[in-house]
Amino acid sequence: MKEKLEIPPAEMRALGYRVVDLIVDHYASLNENIVGAKGDPAVLRPLFRQAPPRDPAPADEIFARVERDVLPYIMNICHPRFFAFVPGPSNFVSVMADALAAGFNVFNGSWLGGSGPAALELAVIEWFREWCGFPEEAGGLFVSGGSMANLTALATARHAKLNDRCERAVLYYSDQTHSSVDRALGVIGFLPEQIRRLPADASFRLSMDALARAVANDRAAGLQPFAVIANAGTTNTGAIDPLREIAAFCRAENLWMHVDGAYGAAAVICQRGRELLDGIALADSLSFDPHKWLFQTVECGCVLLRDAARMKATYRIMPEYLADVHRNVTEVNPCDYGIQLTRGFRALKVWMSMQFFGLDAFRAAVERGFVLAEYAEAKLRTMPCWEIVTPAQMGIVTFARRGGDDAFYARMHEAMLRDGYALATSTVLNGRTVLRLCTINPRTSEEDLRRTIEWLDALAESG
Ligand SMILES: Cc1ncc(COP(=O)(O)O)c(C=O)c1O
Numbered sequence: 001m002k003e004k005l006e007i008p009p010a011e012m013r014a015l016g017y018r019v020v021d022l023i024v025d026h027y028a029s030l031n032e033n034i035v036g037a038k039g040d041p042a043v044l045r046p047l048f049r050q051a052p053p054r055d056p057a058p059a060d061e062i063f064a065r066v067e068r069d070v071l072p073y074i075m076n077i078c079h080p081r082f083f084a085f086v087p088g089p090s091n092f093v094s095v096m097a098d099a100l101a102a103g104f105n106v107f108n109g110s111w112l113g114g115s116g117p118a119a120l121e122l123a124v125i126e127w128f129r130e131w132c133g134f135p136e137e138a139g140g141l142f143v144s145g146g147s148m149a150n151l152t153a154l155a156t157a158r159h160a161k162l163n164d165r166c167e168r169a170v171l172y173y174s175d176q177t178h179s180s181v182d183r184a185l186g187v188i189g190f191l192p193e194q195i196r197r198l199p200a201d202a203s204f205r206l207s208m209d210a211l212a213r214a215v216a217n218d219r220a221a222g223l224q225p226f227a228v229i230a231n232a233g234t235t236n237t238g239a240i241d242p243l244r245e246i247a248a249f250c251r252a253e254n255l256w257m258h259v260d261g262a263y264g265a266a267a268v269i270c271q272r273g274r275e276l277l278d279g280i281a282l283a284d285s286l287s288f289d290p291h292k293w294l295f296q297t298v299e300c301g302c303v304l305l306r307d308a309a310r311m312k313a314t315y316r317i318m319p320e321y322l323a324d325v326h327r328n329v330t331e332v333n334p335c336d337y338g339i340q341l342t343r344g345f346r347a348l349k350v351w352m353s354m355q356f357f358g359l360d361a362f363r364a365a366v367e368r369g370f371v372l373a374e375y376a377e378a379k380l381r382t383m384p385c386w387e388i389v390t391p392a393q394m395g396i397v398t399f400a401r402r403g404g405d406d407a408f409y410a411r412m413h414e415a416m417l418r419d420g421y422a423l424a425t426s427t428v429l430n431g432r433t434v435l436r437l438c439t440i441n442p443r444t445s446e447e448d449l450r451r452t453i454e455w456l457d458a459l460a461e462s463g
Helices: 009-032 041-048 059-073 094-104 114-134 146-162 180-187 208-220 243-253 264-270 271-276 308-315 347-357 359-381 406-419 446-462
Strands: 140-145 169-174 194-198 224-231 254-262 285-288 301-305 387-394 397-403 425-429 432-438
Touching: 009 059, 009 094, 041 059, 059 359, 094 180, 094 194, 114 140, 114 180, 114 264, 114 347, 140 146, 140 308, 146 180, 146 224, 146 254, 146 301, 146 308, 169 208, 169 347, 180 208, 194 208, 208 224, 208 264, 224 243, 243 254, 254 264, 264 271, 264 285, 264 359, 271 359, 301 308, 347 359, 359 387, 359 397, 359 432, 359 446, 387 432, 406 425
Parallel strands: 169 194, 169 224, 224 254, 254 285
Antiparallel strands: 140 301, 285 301, 387 397, 397 432, 425 432
16 A cells, blocks of 8 residues: 555544644643744754655654654744734634645635635635625635735736836835835836835824825836835734825825735724724735634735736636636636645635634634733833833734843843743834734733733843
C-alpha cells in the first residue's frame, strides 16, 4: 500500500483521532498555557535540516517531533491574551471545516470542479454584500487574506479605470495605510512616485484637505489622479477614514474608491460597527478578512467589488484546456474573478461556523471586541505611569510609558516573550513608539485584560 501512498482505514481513523485530540487539547488548555514562544533559529533550523527519510518513519516518532519541535514554537494568535498585531481568534467549527475541505481536497476554482462549493461561496459572498450594503450587481471572491484582497481589488481598479495603462496615474492614501497596499501597487506596476502617502490628521485619519490639495496639484501637473484607498480600521489605531466624504470626493473627481477593511469591515455586522463604518457601502472595492474579526482560521480573506463584472473583465482568460469549464454561462467559475485557478474552499468555514453559532453570536463577539478595548483603556487610565495615546476604537487602544524610550520598548518586548503570559506589540505613531492592545478575541475575559495590564506594569517596573 505504501507505494500508493495509502494507509488502511483503521490507521487513517487513528491518525485522524490523534490530530483531533491534539487540536481539542490545544483549544481546551489555551488559557492555562503561555501565549506562545519564539525559537532560536540556531537551535530550530538544524532540527529540520535533514533529507527526507528513504523509508517510513513510525507515526509515534513523527507526532513526537511535531509536538516537541514545531507546535510549541508558534504564537497562539487565538489565545485570549494574544493582543499583538491583529489576532486571529478562530473557532473550532472553522477548524473542522478546514479539515473537511482538505479531506475532500476540494477544488474551488471552477463550477465543474466543485459546483456545491461554488454555490456555497456565492451565497456567503452574498451575505457579505448585504452586510456591507453593496448593490445587487456586486460580487466577490474568497482569497488568502487582506494582502491578496488588496492586490485583487487594485488590479481590477487599474483595469477598469486605466485599461491597465498606468504611466501617469496617481493614487492617494494616508500614511496609516497597511503596507500590503504599497506591496500590491508595486506588484501591479506603480512606481513610488505615483503614490501619495498623505500625512494623516491628528486622529490618524485621511485628511480631506490634504487629499483635495494633492489631487488638485497632480491635475495641475498634468498627471492622472486615479484612486483613493481608504481605511476601515487602520492596523495601528483602528482609525476609520471619513468614508462618506471620501466617497463623495471620489464621485466628484471620478476616482476609484478602494476601502481596506481587512481588519475592520467585519464590524458592520454589529450596530456600533455599522454606525462607525457609515459610507463603506459607497466603495468601488473592499477588502475584508474573515480570518481577523470574523473569527475564522487562516487563511480566509475576501474581496468585494461594487460591480462584479469588472473582476471578470480583469481576470477571465479562457484557454483551450478550460473549454469544458466555460461551456455553460449560468455557471460561475471562481477562477474568472481572481488570480488563483486552483484554490481551496475557504467559504465553507464561514458558512459552517455561521450555521453552528448563528449570526447573533458573531455580532455579540464583535461587539465584545469594542467593549474589551474600552475596559483596557479605563484600566490604563487609572495607572499614572501609563498614558493613553489613542483611545479605544475598533477594538484597539494604544498607550505609552511615561518617559519610555525605544530601548524601553525593546526590553519590554523581550521580557514579554521570556515570560509568555501575554503579548502586546509596539508601533510608532507620529514618531513615537507606543504599545498597542488589539482586543478582538471574544474569549478574552476582563480578568485576562486586568492581569495583563498589571503584568505589563510589573515588567516595566522591573526593567
Ligand atoms: C488593515 C489591514 N490591511 C491588510 C492587512 C493584510 O492582511 P493579511 O495579513 O491577511 O494579508 C492587514 C493585516 O493585519 C490589515 O490590518
